Amino acid sequence: MNILLLGSGGREHTFAWKLSQSKRCTQLFIAPGNAGTAAHGQNVALDPLDFASVGQFVLQSGIDLVLVGPEEPLVRGIWDYFQEHEKLKQIPVIGPSKAGAVLEGSKAWSKKFMERHQIPTAAYREFTAAQVEEGVQYLAQHPLPIVLKADGLAAGKGVVIAMNHRDAETEFRAMLDGKFGTAGERVVVEAFLSGIEFSVFVLTDGKTYKILPEAKDYKRIGEGDTGPNTGGMGAVSPVPFVDETMWEKVEQRIIAPTVKGLRKEKIVYKGFIFFGLIEVNGEPFVIEYNCRMGDPETEVVLPRLKNDLVQLLDNCAKGTLGRVRIRTDKKTATTIFLVSGGYPDQYEKGKTITGLEQVKSGFAFHAGTRGQDGKVLTNGGRVIALTSLAKDITSALRKSRRNAKAVQFEGKYYRRDIGKDLERM
Ligand code: AMP
Ligand code: GLY
Numbered sequence: 001m002n003i004l005l006l007g008s009g010g011r012e013h014t015f016a017w018k019l020s021q022s023k024r025c026t027q028l029f030i031a032p033g034n035a036g037t038a039a040h041g042q043n044v045a046l047d048p049l050d051f052a053s054v055g056q057f058v059l060q061s062g063i064d065l066v067l068v069g070p071e072e073p074l075v076r077g078i079w080d081y082f083q084e085h086e087k088l089k090q091i092p093v094i095g096p097s098k099a100g101a102v103l104e105g106s107k108a109w110s111k112k113f114m115e116r117h118q119i120p121t122a123a124y125r126e127f128t129a130a131q132v133e134e135g136v137q138y139l140a141q142h143p144l145p146i147v148l149k150a151d152g153l154a155a156g157k158g159v160v161i162a163m164n165h166r167d168a169e170t171e172f173r174a175m176l177d178g179k180f181g182t183a184g185e186r187v188v189v190e191a192f193l194s195g196i197e198f199s200v201f202v203l204t205d206g207k208t209y210k211i212l213p214e215a216k217d218y219k220r221i222g223e224g225d226t227g228p229n230t231g232g233m234g235a236v237s238p239v240p241f242v243d244e245t246m247w248e249k250v251e252q253r254i255i256a257p258t259v260k261g262l263r264k265e266k267i268v269y270k271g272f273i274f275f276g277l278i279e280v281n282g283e284p285f286v287i288e289y290n291c292r293m294g295d296p297e298t299e300v301v302l303p304r305l306k307n308d309l310v311q312l313l314d315n316c317a318k319g320t321l322g323r324v325r326i327r328t329d330k331k332t333a334t335t336i337f338l339v340s341g342g343y344p345d346q347y348e349k350g351k352t353i354t355g356l357e358q359v360k361s362g363f364a365f366h367a368g369t370r371g372q373d374g375k376v377l378t379n380g381g382r383v384i385a386l387t388s389l390a391k392d393i394t395s396a397l398r399k400s401r402r403n404a405k406a407v408q409f410e411g412k413y414y415r416r417d418i419g420k421d422l423e424r425m
Contacts, residue, residue, distance in 0.1 A: 022311065202272070223415050335388075
């Protein structure tokens with residue numbers, strides 16, 4: 001099969017690494033890819049949001065399957081674009097239709113969806129600009145902290161947790177006043193849930209679903225979970241506190257009703273669903289849905305997946321996932337992200353990366369990198385994820401930290417405490 005993978009992050013390098021291991025993968029193209037993906041296939045200078053160019057490439061290059069890494073092409077309807085074209089219609093796109101991607105694309109819609117299907121989530125209300133004063137009154141009697149969410153995609157910045165009523169009101173007004181552009185035309189005001197977060201992933205063909213290994217992501221920039229949110233500074237899989245009892249609750253109360261709900265509402269969904277969950281006093285709640293795999297979670301989930309990924313995606317496309325049994329490596333995978341100095345705020349690009357050849361017994365999954373004249377340069381905030389697989393979390397973390405030290409570039413920063421909380425469990 002000839003496969004086109006869309007995206008350019010650590011998630012996509014990991015996908016490319018895994019796809020290229022399959023005997024069924026004839027040619028792999030990554031658009032636009034990075035310096036890491038180029039080792040597993042051919043990078044193509046295409047913008048994943050330029051559907052016409054993507055479609056043209058797919059037809060010209062005899063692509064048999066398209067895997068969409070990031071959410072934006074899905075939320076903007078790449079699946080639907082393919083459906084509308086006579087020839088492209090024959091080429092499966094792994095990722096939901098626009099109607100399915102709205103699970104991530106609209107927080108208000110996803111809250112209503114969960115309400116309709118009795119899926120546990122925080123209590124909420126939604127407000128538009130026409131309801132500012134009503135919203136302000138609602139906030140004034142809301143217990144603290146208050147969670148405010150811009151409805152649409154806001155590059156991971158659309159969630160604010162206000163610790164007092166004054167900040168809540170200021171933020172609420174700013175959001176409805178266009179702080180996040182159209183993403184904030186609607187704001188969800190949500191009760192704060194206190195607990196421990198984890199991420200669960202399924203692949204669904206719309207009829208059935210297969211559960212992939214779970215993971216824990218470390219979102220804050222600073223050690224001890226301090227400072228601003230980032231795209232993710234590291235991840236661990238498995239997550240020790242997600243035991244059999246928790247899995248049963250997650251599957252029965254969250255996963256099954258979500259897939260069934262989509263089917264019942266006749267929403268076409270053949271792709272990954274990412275459940276951002278929180279455990280509160282032993283009960284799981286949905287914090288958010290994403291319509292794709294997580295990053296950096298993919299960097300620890302795929303190394304533990306023993307199945308042939310091309311086969312799995314083909315089964316997904318054909319609606320035959322029911323035949324598949326997921327096989328998981330019992331080992332622990334950990335990943336530590338090296339980021340550019342200053343990230344998630346201002347940072348410089350174009351720094352030379354050295355020491356990659358010293359990454360032994362582990363993987364260096366590239367995110368913001370690019371190749372130039374035989375060198376690898378930094379090209380983004382999150383630069384390289386150092387994944388290790390070992391018999392236990394302590395050994396895996398030790399390897400990831402050793403590799404994190406070996407890879408060098410000016411301004412490099414990483415969290416040395418990734419996974420430490422889980423190690424103690
Ligand atoms: P998101 O940008 O949607 O990934 O959300 C960012 C983070 O906000 C989540 O990972 C949680 O840590 C936090 N968060 C979102 N909703 C809630 C909530 N209802 N209660 C507590 N924390 C929340
Ligand atoms: N790691 C969180 C995300 O991919 O959105």
